Amino acid sequence: MRLWKSWILAKKDLAIMRKRRSLATAILTFPLGLGIALPLLIEYIIIRKSATVTIVSSLLGAFPFFFIILSALLPLYISSYGIVGEKTEKSLEPLLATPTSDGEILMGKYIGAFLPVLGAIYLGLTIFMFLTDLLTVSKIGHFFYPNWGMAIVYFLGAPFACIYGVSTGVFVSSKVNNIQGAYQIGAFSLIPLYALYILGEIGIVSLSSNTNLLIISAGLLVAVILMYMLSRATFNRESILTKWK
16 A cells, blocks of 8 residues: 555545535534633532532543544544545546555545544643643642543544544445434444543443443444454445445
């Protein structure tokens, strides 16, 4: 595989993304909004509810899980647009006529959706850590972040979730002709992540546990491998030209 060809295709998708303000706005707004809203929520709980240090620490350990969910949600829409948009605009067939392999095209789609989302997630996480430490240090007596839990989210959970979202978006897009429909179907695949957060909220699963975060990250890695195999099997010239409508 010639990665430089994949990078050329990724740059094309990134350029289209910059022109479509709705995509660029969504990529930046949600992680930044989450990075600001969650620390403010913590401050509200501390000031208005007089929460104990134990409760605050538990929340601080669990809140980064929101960014894992968001890491999977955002690339679903972007990768869906990257494929369905090519189909609806009749630009996928000319792309397949270029001297580029199926794997190189698919990797270009992956890179084009992965890089901007992960960059925005990292920015949101950084703002979240900074504001949280600023607002809670007087309550808990030390800076809570960075810690090992956040490192797992940064380097394992968020990237794996992001790749999973891209893979799912590519696969679902091969089955539908509507971007919104592809996004909605793909979002259903994230039900296990939603369920994990609910279980964390009711105290059945601790999302502040480093061990649990590692297990979740391992599960995401397995899901990434499976979804990549499915999307790779689906994304081939013969199938696209003869079966994709």
